[in-house]
Amino acid sequence: xxxxxxxxxxxxxxxxxxxxxxxxxxVLEDVMDPEVPVVSVMxxxxxxxxxxxxxxxxxxxxxTYSGCPAxxxxxxxxxxxxxxxxxxHPHITQSLDPAWxxxxxxxxxxxxxxxxxxxxxxxxxxxxxLLSGITQxxxxxxxxxxxxQLSEFxxxxxxxxxxxxxxxxxxxxxxxx
Amino acid sequence: xxxxxxxxxxxxRLGDSALIQxxxxxxxxxxxxxxxEELGMMNVGLDLVGQARNWYDYAAERINDGTDxxxxxxxxxxxxxxxxxxxxxPNGDFAVTMTKQFFYDAWQFHVLTLLKNANDExxxxxxTKSLKEVTYHLRRxxxxxxxxxxxxxxxxxRMVNAIDTVWRFTFELVExxxxxxxxxxxxxxxxxxxxxxxxxxxxxxxxTNATLTVPDAASTxxxxxxxxxxxxxxxxxxxxxxFLQRAYxxxxx
Ligand SMILES: [Zn+2]
Numbered sequence: 001x002x003x004x005x006x007x008x009x010x011x012x013x014x015x016x017x018x019x020x021x022x023x024x025x026x027v028l029e030d031v032m033d034p035e036v037p038v039v040s041v042m043x044x045x046x047x048x049x050x051x052x053x054x055x056x057x058x059x060x061x062x063x064t065y066s067g068c069p070a071x072x073x074x075x076x077x078x079x080x081x082x083x084x085x086x087x088x089h090p091h092i093t094q095s096l097d098p099a100w101x102x103x104x105x106x107x108x109x110x111x112x113x114x115x116x117x118x119x120x121x122x123x124x125x126x127x128x129x130l131l132s133g134i135t136q137x138x139x140x141x142x143x144x145x146x147x148x149q150l151s152e153f154x155x156x157x158x159x160x161x162x163x164x165x166x167x168x169x170x171x172x173x174x175x176x177x
Numbered sequence: 178x179x180x181x182x183x184x185x186x187x188x189x190r191l192g193d194s195a196l197i198q199x200x201x202x203x204x205x206x207x208x209x210x211x212x213x214e215e216l217g218m219m220n221v222g223l224d225l226v227g228q229a230r231n232w233y234d235y236a237a238e239r240i241n242d243g244t245d246x247x248x249x250x251x252x253x254x255x256x257x258x259x260x261x262x263x264x265x266x267p268n269g270d271f272a273v274t275m276t277k278q279f280f281y282d283a284w285q286f287h288v289l290t291l292l293k294n295a296n297d298e299x300x301x302x303x304x305t306k307s308l309k310e311v312t313y314h315l316r317r318x319x320x321x322x323x324x325x326x327x328x329x330x331x332x333x334x335r336m337v338n339a340i341d342t343v344w345r346f347t348f349e350l351v352e353x354x355x356x357x358x359x360x361x362x363x364x365x366x367x368x369x370x371x372x373x374x375x376x377x378x379x380x381x382x383x384x385t386n387a388t389l390t391v392p393d394a395a396s397t398x399x400x401x402x403x404x405x406x407x408x409x410x411x412x413x414x415x416x417x418x419x420f421l422q423r424a425y426x427x428x429x430x
Contacts, residue, residue: 066306067227096231097302099309151213152317153220157310161213177309 016057016087024050024057027085031077034070035156038116041074045104048095057082058091062100065157065177102176114140119162119173137173139164149173183356184297184365185239186259189249190402191288192232193260196250197411198281199225200418201268210271217317221278224310231303251422255412256405263346265411272325272335277343279318279383284350285311287375295366319383326387336389348395349402350376356403 028050031041041047041061049060059078063071075092082090102121105113110120119140137147144166154161159172180186202222209215233246264281268274289311292304325332351373361368377391384391400406421428 063227063306065224065227066231066310067223067225069223096306097298099302099306101309151217152313153213153217155216157220157223161216175313177313 015055016052020057020087021050021052023085024059024082024087027081028059028078031074031081034073034077036113036116036118038112039105039109041078043106043109043112045106045109046074046100053091056089056091057087058093060093060095062095062098064100068157100177102174105174113174117141117171118159119171121174121176123176135173135176137162139167139169140171141169142167181236181240183360183363185236186356186403187360187366188232188236188239188300190259190261192229192236192249193258193402194264194281195225195232195285196229197258197260197414198264198278199223199229200414201264201266201274201277204268205274214271218274221314221317224307224314228303228307228310231306235299235303247422251419252426255407255415258405258407258411258415259402260407260411261346261349261402262400262408263343263349265408265414266343266346267410269339269342270335272332272339273342275318275321275325276336276339278314279322280343280347280350280380282311282315282318283376283379283383284372286315287372287379288369291367291369291372297365300366315379319379322383322389323387326384326389333388336387340389340392344392345395345398348397351394352397354403 025042028047029040029042033039033041033044044064046062046064047059048062049058051058059082061075061078071094075094079090079092105121113120117140119137122135122137135149136145137149138145139147139162142164144164146165147162148165149160150163150170151161153159154172158174158177160175161170162173163170181189199222202218202225205215205218207215209218229250230246233249237244237246237249261281261284263277266273266277268277286308289304289308292300293308295301295304322336326336327333353370353373357366357369360366381391400408
């Protein structure tokens with residue numbers, strides 16, 4: 001176990017240790033996605049690693065979509081949240097490999113999306129699902145399976161727009177990738 | 178004018194094509210035929226800007242003279258751009274826009290599928306990431322080509338006209354080039370030998386469903402993105418796209 005950086009929780013500070021990694025994770029549980037503010041960066045599965053390197057806390061984050069405009073915002077939110085929790089100089093880096101997949105969204109994340117009115121991704125992001133485009137999506141409002149796609153792309157790149165033929169409400173579907 | 182090493186030139190070809198295609202898509206903001214289509218085009222454009230940035234980041238790292246992704250996008254002149262001639266062509270009507278998008282998506286899809294297995298880890302990572310997005314792009318543009326081609330007499334005729342307008346630029350999508358040969362010989366990327374056949378097969382399949390005829394292979398002509406010899410449209414596009422960064426370098430808000 002390598003010695004961590006100074007954690008400045010008071011004027012004296014102390015070196016970080018293993019339990020601080022757990023603490024960092026719990027801080028990240030409260031860093032919310034700016035576009036879907038009910039799910040955290042942990043729920044989305046975009047935090048790939050947290051640890052100590054050369055006495056600094058590092059966090060590796062992977063972007064959801066290449067052009068996701070929230071990427072920088074999320075990095076800043078993570079940095080600020082960690083600094084507020086006493087981590088002096090967190091290093092936040094991006095990693096593209098392995099590429100993010102909706103399979104990494106946690107069960108808690110899926111439940112939160114649904115409660116928020118966004119249908120969570122259905123099935124796995126294998127090539128067949130991506131190419132065929134046939135997906136049975138359950139309405140997050142009434143639970144009906146009788147839904148149809150209105151548009152491949154919704155309010156953000158990660159969602160498509162659906163409509164429920166039972167309760168007639170339109171809703172976003174978090175598509176598989 | 179600076180000519181970079183083969184790998185960097187190749188990265189710029191991918192990055193510039195994505196950026197210019199995205200810039201053309203942005204021109205539809207506020208004018209698309211339906212709100213859903215506007216959202217679709219903007220989202221595809223956003224994906225492509227992100228992909229361009231990833232290619233540029235890697236290119237800038239290789240060039241290693243203090244340049245960065247923003248400088249590559251906003252401070253190079255027309256002759257330094259390596260984008261496909263196809264993507265700089267004006268949008269025309271919705272049929273022309275979708276035809277360009279479809280030809281480009283099919284090219285991206287197959288190029289990225291091959292590059293996923295590149296020995297160069299950066300290239301493989303960016304290709305794998307991009308391919309997930311491009312799979313959606315191709316599905317969408319294929320569906321539009323089929324819907325318009327196999328639609329009304331009017332939409333069919335517009336598709337025929339659109340193909341007439343942009344087909345001649347497709348020679349670049351299927352040409353075999355020394356740069357890529359040497360890159361695959363050197364082991365950076367897999368051979369792209371199958372690319373013309375794969376691209377053609379996708380176009381044929383979608384065109385058949387769309388009741389459209391695939392023209393004879395387009396022949397090479399004097400313009401070429403590889404040497405920076407672009408059509409007259411790129412300069413105008415860059416004038417608009419680069420204005421802010423040229424007038425107010427490093428502006429921020
Ligand atoms: Zn419903």
